[in-house]
Amino acid sequence: MSSLDLAALDPILAEHGPRGRTALLPALHAAQRLYGHLPEPVAAAIGKALGVPLAEVSGVIDFYAMFYREPVGRRIVRVCTDPACALAGADAVLAAACARAGAPAGQTAPGGDWTVEAAPCLGLCEHAPAALVDDQAMGRLSPADVDALLAAAGPALPAMVGGDLRVLTANCGRGRPATLAEYEANGGYAGLRRALAAGPEAVISEVKAAGLVGRGGAAFPTGIKLEGARKAAGQPKYVVCNADESEPGTFKDRVLLEDDPHSMLEGLIIAAYAIGARQAYVYIRGEYPRAFGIVQAAVAEACAAGYLGANLLGSGFDLEVELRLGAGAYICGEETALFESIEGKRGFPRVKPPFPTAHGLFGQPTAINNVETLCNLPLIVTRGATAYRQMGTERSPGPKLFCVSGDVARPGLYEAAFGLTLRHLLYDLAGGLRPGRRLQAVLFGGAAGAFATERDIEVKLTLEDLREAGLPLGSGVVMALDDRRDLRDVLRRLGHFFAHESCGKCYPCQIGTQRQAEILERVAAGRAQRGDAERLRDVGWTMTDASLCGLGQTAASAVLSAMKLWPGLFAEQPAGPGA
């Protein structure tokens, strides 16, 4: 790299330098687009321009899987190998791509055009097996398509959207984003107008009365969060949209953002108005470049139409929105790690308390919400809490999106009022299993979830019924596994996912995810040793009880649930051939 043209970096330094450390990820993204990777002199120049100590610049580059210190191929081919794609044959696709690229996964042939990687869930589960080639999403791949895959030449992947209700997804499924005009024609931005007329307190009490709880996984009451941030002392305040969606099996937020970006934006503006924030952020995972572009265009449209910016809609209220692109780190979906990432740091979760409503982004009061949660706000404000509560049950009001993947006839995004049964979702909406197959298990809530079986098929999908059944709703993942599937292979992949994604801050998760993955690898290979079940239990409960953040606290959730349901899977196995 002797001929590195550092002058080409100047415009990037000029743009991002004055903003300081918070611009570190945007600057690294821009530089990597220019050079293909981030060589040392480039990293040094960025550090100097932004005032970030050099050791911390390389610390940040190393943290994020999508930043590269070393040269990579002209094209990066990320083949998802997590459960939903694995069920559909991802390993064969990966092998074919590596063979064609002439290097094993994660490596680049000398002078090679491609770097092929085994990637964590890309949020394209309804199109499994899926891959991302640079910015191009590819789906329904087979090893025979490998030339098209490496050329990033594939058909568009229209979202598969269905369900009993089409409220949150009213504008989804067109195969393209709804325009501002289409969104308005369907009643869009009426909620914002009503909110501005009613005042912030009225908005918050309506959200509380509606009983909305967060859809990002933790099910925290949204009205209480907004109220907390509103009442917290200190300005500026921030609202943040969490669009880091990386829980394996989850793709709902991608569909919402790609097909109806204004719905999330309207919710974000209402939330900002409710708490008195004049700056909003949307943090979109690095693997969603298409959603990023669509939201970027929608923000421009909304600004031009007066829904954003100074004195929006003549209300005297000002709001700026800034988009941030992640760079390959599941942990950055954890709210405090996400703040660190916006601040230009490694995505290490913070110790809580203090909580974000008091001490969030840049140490200021912050309301952070999931995309789907925000999309509920316009609905609540327009219809009113009483009408909103017509959907769902008393304790789980409203509409809910379910990401159905795996062994069903029609994987896709299904919207329904809370209270439908698992049977209705799997068999009536998603078309049931393929002919001749029986249901073996359902992975509920994602990698951080738990397994259900045929016995749970009549369970009502509400927060209260699921809690009773010991099944986490999480981010709405419902992944079906039929009778021919090897659950040990599924568990092995979950184990690998958490080991890959642990941030490494706290001991239980940093070491526990690694040890768990090693044992699950043995179990899947038919080499379980005496005592492995006990080791898995100790590691699992230690991560659950003692980890610092939700990642470690749920990293053994699916494993521990499988151990309860199928203890035989983990028994000592006679050593295989060659042992």
Place this chain on the structure above:
Amino acid sequence: MSIDVHLTIDGQPVTVPAGTTLLQAAAEAGQAIPTICYHEHCTANALCRLCVVEVEGARVLAPACVAQVSDGMQVRTRGERVDRSRRTILEMLASAVDLSEAPEIQRQLEAYEAQPGRFPEAERREPALIDDNPMFVRDYGQCVLCWRCVQVCADDAQYTFAINFEGRGYATQIGTFFDRPLPETTCVFCGQCVGVCPTGALKPKREWLLEQGQTPDEIMALTRSERRRKQRK
């Protein structure tokens, strides 16, 4: 004016000022809670989790080094859950790195009847020792990632920012910008990192050379020539 908070620790009533950590409150009640990452003069990041205790009504265990007392709290510093977590953390740590020069952690392994060999076929962290400066060597095969060295090098003391993290997850290691030798970084060789390291990962060069079997005279000669080399640069 501080407000008094009443709680119980292992059944024993304790009264301490608001803002006290459970670690301090337990010490007042005569209960020693084991720690690894905690250091009086460093920011507490609650990352080793050896100090976890059970708080009645809480879903997960609480890190005593940062969790603060509150009125009516019932804290248990030992018990099945606490002991399993502590023992497993210690066993996992022993499966990952060389603890032979960490006597305090060795004592904890014994106290919790942890088996250092609990995890067969475990991938260990065994990077090569780095000897790139005249003052100290870095043997990250002994590093427990307590973060103290990074913190004293940064805003906890020196504001030098010579070292930070490489990799993530299990592959995390302390390192310099693009693995530059320390003399080529902002390092001023204040030695504070060596002072706060709880294991043998950061060790004065002289001590290390003596361990390697060199005589004090040989060491003198060596450091003199290293200093000359540096001046010439």
